[in-house]
Amino acid sequence: MLKAIFNLIYPKICYACGEAISGKINNVCVSCRANLAFLDIKDFTNNPIQQLFWGRVTFEKATAFVKFEKNGTLQKLLHSLKYRGVKDVGVTLGELAALEIEGSGFFNGIDVLIPVPIHAKKQKKRGYNKSHYIAEGVGNITTLPINLTSIKKELNTASQTRKKRFERFENVSNTFTLLNTGDLTGKHILLIDDVVTTGSTLEACANILKEIEGVKLSLLTISATY
Template sequence: MIYRLWQELKEGWADIIGLIYPHTCAGCGQNLVKGEQEICLACLLEIPQTNFHRDSQNLVWQLFRGRVSIAMAASYVYFDKGGKVQSILHSIKYKGNQNLARQLGMLYGHILKQDHALEEVDYFIPIPLHPLKLKQRGYNQSEVWGEGLASSTGIYLLNNNLYRTENTASQTRKSRIGRWENVKDIFALKRPEEIQGKNVVLLDDVVTTGSTLESAAQCLLDSGASKVGILTLACAVKI
């Protein structure tokens, strides 16, 4: 009885707080209703899913062909400049919305599990941020997204082995070759023995040119991983 009263008081209080500080959707900015967290149901249904995991030679896999040997590659959604996915990524990366990253990871994990897309994967490995950036932001968005993926797939998130050896300059204004020179050998493993013969999947928030992921994948293969796959939240690959 007391517990129920407490629950009702708590919910009532949450509703009042919601009126004063409305919790809004990270995709469309509309107020969220009860049961919705960080993103509204309409946005969840509307975000453009790629379903790349059902096509082994999809756009992301093709991006790495001839560059580094990738066992599988997929992205949850297509990046839409100025659209909902961009707002969602912005919220995850710059507004501290870790709950949203986790929630989207969990949802994508369910889809991948249902479609048997991650059979025999030993570890998820998020692309690490440079320590300085991590300190500024307070969290690694790819790792938080990975927590969600790990919770719904049961695959272990190995987040303290791969690391960045140096801080790379901003990549936005560099050519593809320039970018590759910039990210070559920027990753290393603290305990290479941990991934010997393992089937690992790299996680990143967005794939654009793929040069960072390529460098990390090469590092893992050179260190003895048997297979390396790639998963990203969004795909911004230009055709």
């Protein structure tokens, strides 16, 4: 009763269009959800995301949630970061993606979620890692645990290599280190990131996680630019 009155005075607002939402929908109204440009990937072992990583790293399953479209619903959602905060929007995106994908069995066999880390200095400056909030949203729907303690990103050494070729710069800036990984032995890890473009960061992150004995990797990103 109290909650109903509260909702009447402070209606929940859709993060994408700003209209009031009734009922328990994850911060995005039904019509905005329908307007998301779903990639609707059915085959998780052979699709454009997987093809991007061919010859670089093997993922058991890989998918992305929506296509990034200029002025599309995803972009509107990302704009609302400013007003809603990165945490709320990140968690909402993770929940929407998980709700859309869970019926396909994508999460079957996954043991743990790992958001792709950013380096500590950057996180301190920004105060957040977007991928972490997306993973929280995925965790809310799937009840899978999140591991934040097994891998870290090294400091960016770009200044030393600025004079070198871009390719080199990219490689050097994508250095990850494993920390305490004992509880990940033999586990199926789902790597989580906001967007996949060239895939070089994800490749570096995945290759270092593959050093853990018996580990299997899958990948989920919110959007893809292919």
